Structures are given as structure tokens and as C-alpha cells.
Amino acid sequence: MRAVITVVGKDKPGIIAAVSTMLAERSVNILDISQTIMQSFFTMITLVDLSAMDIDLEALRTELDQVAERVGVTITLQHEDVFTAMNRV
Amino acid sequence: MIFTPLEIEQTLKMFTEQNLDVRTITMGINLLDCADGDIDRALRRIYDKITRSASRLVDVGDRIQAELGVPIINKRVSITPIAMVAGASGGEELLRYAEMLERAAQDVGVDFLGGFSALVQHGLTPTDERVIRAIPAALADTEKVCASLNLATSRAGINMDAVQLAARAIKEAAERSADRSGFAASRMVVFANAPEDNPFMAGAFHGPSNPDTVVHVGVSGPGVVYSTVRRRPEASLDEIAEMIKKTAFRITRIGQLVVDMAAERLGVSRGIVDLSLAPTPKIGDSVARILEEMGLEAAGAPGSTAALALLNNAVKKGGLMASSRVGGLSGSFIPVSEDEGMAAAAERGSLTIEKLEAMTAICSVGLDMIAVPGSTSADTLAGVIADEMAIGVMNHKTTGVRIIPVPGGNAGEWVEFGGLLGRAPIMPLNTTSCTGFVNRGGQIPPPVTAFRN
Numbered sequence: 001m002r003a004v005i006t007v008v009g010k011d012k013p014g015i016i017a018a019v020s021t022m023l024a025e026r027s028v029n030i031l032d033i034s035q036t037i038m039q040s041f042f043t044m045i046t047l048v049d050l051s052a053m054d055i056d057l058e059a060l061r062t063e064l065d066q067v068a069e070r071v072g073v074t075i076t077l078q079h080e081d082v083f084t085a086m087n088r089v
Numbered sequence: 090m091i092f093t094p095l096e097i098e099q100t101l102k103m104f105t106e107q108n109l110d111v112r113t114i115t116m117g118i119n120l121l122d123c124a125d126g127d128i129d130r131a132l133r134r135i136y137d138k139i140t141r142s143a144s145r146l147v148d149v150g151d152r153i154q155a156e157l158g159v160p161i162i163n164k165r166v167s168i169t170p171i172a173m174v175a176g177a178s179g180g181e182e183l184l185r186y187a188e189m190l191e192r193a194a195q196d197v198g199v200d201f202l203g204g205f206s207a208l209v210q211h212g213l214t215p216t217d218e219r220v221i222r223a224i225p226a227a228l229a230d231t232e233k234v235c236a237s238l239n240l241a242t243s244r245a246g247i248n249m250d251a252v253q254l255a256a257r258a259i260k261e262a263a264e265r266s267a268d269r270s271g272f273a274a275s276r277m278v279v280f281a282n283a284p285e286d287n288p289f290m291a292g293a294f295h296g297p298s299n300p301d302t303v304v305h306v307g308v309s310g311p312g313v314v315y316s317t318v319r320r321r322p323e324a325s326l327d328e329i330a331e332m333i334k335k336t337a338f339r340i341t342r343i344g345q346l347v348v349d350m351a352a353e354r355l356g357v358s359r360g361i362v363d364l365s366l367a368p369t370p371k372i373g374d375s376v377a378r379i380l381e382e383m384g385l386e387a388a389g390a391p392g393s394t395a396a397l398a399l400l401n402n403a404v405k406k407g408g409l410m411a412s413s414r415v416g417g418l419s420g421s422f423i424p425v426s427e428d429e430g431m432a433a434a435a436e437r438g439s440l441t442i443e444k445l446e447a448m449t450a451i452c453s454v455g456l457d458m459i460a461v462p463g464s465t466s467a468d469t470l471a472g473v474i475a476d477e478m479a480i481g482v483m484n485h486k487t488t489g490v491r492i493i494p495v496p497g498g499n500a501g502e503w504v505e506f507g508g509l510l511g512r513a514p515i516m517p518l519n520t521t522s523c524t525g526f527v528n529r530g531g532q533i534p535p536p537v538t539a540f541r542n
Binding site for chain 2: 057
């Protein structure tokens with residue numbers, strides 16, 4: 001399964017490092033990554049492949065929540081199909 | 090990146106800020122094969138079939154929610170109208186059926202079970218009549234069971250004998266739950282042209298033309314449409330219609346995704362996607378506020394029917410493009426207690442029952458979740474129902490009535506129904522007598538457009 005992970009928050013050093021380190025530890029492969037500032041917020045969008053992940057989805061969400069709290073950002077994970085369904089005819 | 094940051098942001102915001110959700114995955118279960126001359130055996134078969142068919146429904150729904158990151162609020166079951174099943178055992182002891190349905194619903198963990206129902210547009214069988222008379226006690230004694238009646242169709246006309254019985258049942262259901270402001274009546278709806286594949290409550294039932302087991306999905310999203318309209322204050326009305334259409338398309342695609350996944354995982358037939366703007370009492374999840382954002386001071390103001398027509402039509406068009414199986418009610422609901430904007434408009438006197446009635450001519454359902462004074466007679470309720478049925482029958486659309494005569498309640502007082510049902514002021518009702526009319530009974534014939542063969 002592929003998913004889109006979105007990280008939104010106040011810009012500061014180390015956000016990408018914190019998220020990508022955590023993903024690497026869980027064998028989540030980053031396929032694509034982009035970073036912009038939208039409405040003065042740091043926004044990082046990552047397309048990831050979860051097929052080799054060594055924990056289940058629920059646990060991944062929990063760990064992402066922990067990173068979010070530690071770094072002070074909001075992290076959302078949604079299935080790639082959600083974006084395809086809503087944005088592609 | 091295969092998606093642009095703007096697409097990602099817009100999609101994400103619909104869920105995080107604009108209350109977009111899949112309101113329900115509803116499993117329709119055929120119970121015709123559970124009918125039995127022996128009531129104990131019939132009840133056991135019903136329980137077994139529901140619990141067997143829906144055993145994984147809640148779990149599958151939760152898993153899809155986790156996987157997609159899309160909130161799925163309710164899981165529900167709809168069944169064959171119980172009047173069709175209970176007749177075999179003589180149609181007696183209907184409360185035992187209601188209790189068994191409640192037990193099955195509790196055991197599979199669904200939020201509601203719909204189908205304590207009868208389809209009586211042409212006339213009443215003895216079992217139909219017993220079902221209607223049993224509804225008040227059935228609703229008062231259960232928490233999850235919902236009742237519905239189809240009283241009229243554009244082919245059959247309006248069964249006025251059934252309208253009278255239904256009005257009395259609503260009144261009695263409210264009285265039996267007087268300690269909860271007539272709450273039981275909120276789980277009962279009467280229809281003209283009831284859809285057989287509706288996933289929304291209280292009117293969901295599994296129509297006899299459906300496959301054995303099927304899943305339908307109901308998607309909601311007034312908040313998303315509201316934000317769409319809000320973004321462009323300078324837009325003309327045709328531009329607003331276009332924007333709403335595109336938004337409805339995107340929302341419905343989520344429903345399509347979920348219904349595909351649910352049907353495959355549960356191994357049952359794929360049903361319909363019902364895109365209905367179903368408001369909740371939450372701020373930012375209101376249909377009334379969409380109409381106001383188009384430029385009305387409050388819902389109910391002149392122009393409200395036109396604004397709702399635009400909205401309802403655009404929602405349908407977007408939905409139809411997004412799913413090849415659009416069904417149910419698909420359009421816009423205009424309940425009062427479930428919509429914080431509608432309730433506020435009712436309190437300030439801008440929204441009256443008469444205006445709501447006009448709006449039901451072009452919305453997707455009808456008079457919905459309206460609290461009226463407890464002193465309202467069954468005859469007056471029957472008159473209100475007959476009017477609403479007439480709008481549906483003559484316009485070839487679904488209309489419904491879900492009205493709560495709040496025991497001891499007076500116009501202007503607020504009542505709380507709690508949860509998704511919300512709160513509302515009791516609305517004054519025209520009490521000029523219609524007794525002579527409704528007590529004539531009989532059938533109001535269908536329109537000439539019914540004779541198409």
C-alpha cells in the first residue's frame with residue numbers, strides 16, 4: 001500500500017530529519033518528497049510505500065503522532081487511493 | 090510528486106477542517122428466507138442471519154477507516170420490511186421481533202438497524218396494520234431499531250387510512266418516551282416514494298428487489314460545500330452551481346472507494362453510493378449556513394427555496410458523474426434539530442414549517458427532525474403528512490416526514506435529542522382543523538403521469 005504523509009507546522013530545523021528517520025527505522029520507503037511553505041506554514045508532503053513496513057498501520061500512526069508531538073507539528077497519513085479518487089477523473 | 094501541493098492541501102482540509110466523513114456503511118440483509126410459521130424459529134433465523142451476515146461489518150468498517158484515513162462514523166444494518174417477514178407467524182407478538190432485532194444489532198455492534206417497516210401505499214395487510222400499531226412500543230423499548238412506512242407512491246397515490254394510523258403511531262411513540270422529549274419518534278419516518286436502497290436512518294430498509302446481502306455507503310459533506318461557496322463571495326449563481334458540482338464529485342468518489350472496498354472485503358454485493366448533504370449539529374456542518382453563504386440573512390428568507398434548488402441540483406449532478414451507482418436519497422437534507430443553522434433560523438422566526446414544506450418540494454427528503462408542540466393532535470399530524478406525501482407523489486420524488494410532538498412541550502421551548510440528532514426549538518404548527526378531511530380515509534389517486542404504460 002502507498003500512502004501520503006503530510007506534515008504541517010511552524011517551520012524550524014529538523015522536521016524532515018525527525019520524520020524520515022522514524023520512517024526509515026520502520027522500513028517505510030519514501031518514494032517522493034516535497035516541501036513548501038503554504039500560508040506561512042511549513043508543509044511537507046511525502047509519498048511512501050508501506051509494503052515492507054515492519055509494524056501495522058495503527059502502530060505507524062501512533063509513532064507518527066509521537067513524532068508530531070515531539071517536533072510540534074501535525075502529521076496526517078492517508079491512503080494514496082483517497083487522493084487519486086478525489087483529484088483524478 | 091503525482092499530486093500537487095494544492096490538491097493535497099485541499100483534500101486534507103476536507104477531512105481535518107470541513108468535517109467530511111463517510112456517514113455510514115449500511116449493510117442490507119434480506120430476511121424473506123427467515124419467515125416461519127413458528128415464531129420462535131423465525132426469531133432464531135432472523136438473529137442468526139443478521140449476526141452471520143454482519144459479523145464482520147464493524148471490524149471491516151474500522152479497518153477501512155484506519156487504512157484510508159477517512160472517518161467512517163456509523164455502521165448500520167437495514168433489513169427486509171418486517172411486515173413481509175412476520176406475516177408467516179400470524180403477525181402477532183411483533184414486539185418480540187423488535188426485541189430480537191435490537192439484540193442482533195447490539196451483538197454485531199452496529200449503531201442502528203432499520204426496517205421495522207411496512208410498504209402500504211396500495212393498502213394494508215393485517216400484518217401491516219399490526220406492525221404500524223406495534224411501532225410506538227417497539228421504538229420505546231429499543232435503542233437502535235428504526236421504523237419506516239411507505240404511505241404513498243406516484244403510481245399508487247396516497248393511502249390515507251395508513252396516513253391516519255401513522256400519525257397516531259408518531260404521537261404514541263413520542264408519548265411513550267415523554268421522559269426523553271419524545272425521542273422514540275425520531276426513529277420513525279414516513280415516506281412517499283421510499284427508496285429501497287437508502288443507507289440513511291431512520292428510513293433505511295432492504296427493499297424486496299435487492300440482492301440477498303448488499304452494502305451501501307452514505308457520504309456527507311455540508312462543511313466542504315460551505316467552504317467552497319465561502320471561498321468565492323463574488324461568484325455568480327451559475328458559478329456557485331459549478332463549484333458545488335465539482336465538490337460533490339470529489340466527495341462522492343470517496344463513497345465509491347469505500348463501497349468498493351467494503352463489498353469486496355465482506356464478500357457481498359456492491360450497493361449504491363448516496364451522496365447526501367446530511368448536516369450534523371456541529372458548527373461548520375450545516376446546510377442552512379450554505380444557503381446563508383449564498384447571500385440569505387437566514388435560512389427561510391425569500392430565496393431559500395431557489396438557493397436550495399441550486400444546491401440540491403448541483404450535488405446530484407456532481408454525484409452522478411462520480412459514481413455509476415448513485416442511489417438512496419442523494420441530494421440535500423434539511424433537518425431542523427440536526428442542523429445548527431436551521432435550528433437558529435427557526436428560533437429567530439425566519440424558518441417556519443410552511444417554508445420548510447415549500448423547500449421539501451426540491452430537497453432530497455422532506456420535513457425532517459422537526460419538534461412541534463405536544464398538544465398537536467394526531468389529526469393535525471396526519472394533515473401534515475398528507476401534504477408532504479402529496480408533494481412527493483405529484484412531483485415523482487421521495488418525500489418524508491420525521492416529526493416529534495414533544496410531550497408537554499410548547500412552541501419556542503428548546504428540546505435536546507442529543508448526539509447526531511441535536512437540539513431545536515419547538516416550532517408552532519397551524520392547528521386549524523383538518524379532522525374532517527383526514528378522517529374520510531380511502532385513497533388519494535395518483536397523478537395522470539403515473540399511467541405511462
